[in-house]
């Protein structure tokens with residue numbers, strides 16, 4: 001069955017300006033990502049991977065062209081609208097977890113829900129569900145420094161999914177982890193894609209990580225140079 005596009009880029013350019021200099025970073029990008037696809041972005045350092053991730057996550061805007069996510073044209077939203085859109089639609093996972101050290105695992109996961117109108121009881125229920133999904137039941141009172149790197153990343157993933165977002169973006173999610181722990185985190189991302197139908201866009205330098213995705217895009221100097229469907233992986237889009 002053909003799914004509707006989840007992410008569409010039409011003629012996207014992205015430039016940064018430094019004083020009078022214009023730095024072109026993405027050039028003429030056209031892309032269509034199906035709902036439930038698990039996409040890996042690869043390419044040399046500076047090729048524009050994080051820039052592209054930021055555009056589809058609504059953290060930055062294209063200089064030219066259109067970025068549509070789940071039918072929403074992000075370039076047409078005001079600053080306030082895009083902040084609200086992000087809070088409801090996107091979960092963020094970073095290489096360095098970005099947890100607040102003075103908060104417990106529970107409190108870290110609860111953070112995005114404090115921006116919603118959910119009751120305390122409902123927030124608690126959702127946080128406990130997210131912690132259970134990532135396999136951290138019973139660790140809710142631990143602070144980040146009482147957890148291993150892999151467990152910290154699980155807390156960060158629980159925080160990313162607690163609002164039940166449509167899209168998960170992950171920037172080098174296994175970059176700080178050993179191979180075994182990295183494998184476990186990749187397993188979890190696959191589960192979120194397969195069982196919970198999350199569309200995932202992941203930046204990675206690791207070919208082993210990219211192999212778990214359903215599709216791998218290669219960027220070079222801001223252009224799409226390769227687009228490979230991973231026959232061996234089973235994604236929610238299959």
Ligand SMILES: Nc1ncnc2c1ncn2[C@@H]1O[C@H](COP(=O)(O)OP(=O)(O)OP(=O)(O)O)[C@@H](O)[C@H]1O
Nearest residue numbers: 016017023025043044045046047048049050051052
């Ligand atoms: N805010 C900014 N202002 C100016 N230039 C920027 C900005 N952000 C990124 N760049 C430049 O854009 C280019 C692409 O950066 P980007 O972070 O997207 O690359 P990347 O492929 O993710 O690299 P890496 O693998 O090293 O993280 C780089 O040359 C970078 O210096």
